Amino acid sequence: MDARNWRWIVVNSWKFCEEHGREECLQCRCDYRLENNHASDLHLILDALLLDRDFDLDKRMSRHAYNRGAIPVKDGSKGRSKEYKCRTHGQKDCWTCFEWVAIVRQEVELLSPRKGRLPSA
Structure with missing residues (x-):
């Protein structure tokens, strides 16, 4: 078993593979x-x-921290840092870039409700 699959980063409370930044990583x-x-x-x-x-x-669709702009808090420490910030705002665990619940909510909302169900009050 490859040891890579045990290394991860945490971005705004969510884990991603350290090497590729993926939530689900087939390589790792x-x-x-x-x-x-x-x-x-x-x-x-x-x-x-x-x-x-x-x-x-x-x-659900797997998220990708590096594609959303996650970079190590300290320059040049990718793979050695557990603290990540966003490239756009420079904030650790940025709620604008890494609002995972809102991102998943958008994915769910794209699906139409099933027919035959009454809307909840």
Whole structure:
């Protein structure tokens, strides 16, 4: 087993593979989606949306921290730093760039509610 799959970074409370910045990384054989869902209480927060849609949070689209601009807090320390900030604002765990719950909510909202269900009051 490759030791890479045990190294991760944390960006605004979510884990990603350290080498590639992916939440689910086939190269490193890791998948942090389930753990990240629980870290953010996604099932509780998105419960009303999920009731009307065929959507499995554990199989949702994997996020990519580096593509969203995650960089080490200290320059040149990629792979050695556990602290990451956004490239745009220079903020550690930036809520503008790394608002994971809102990003997943948008993905769920793209799906139309199932027919035959009454809207909740």
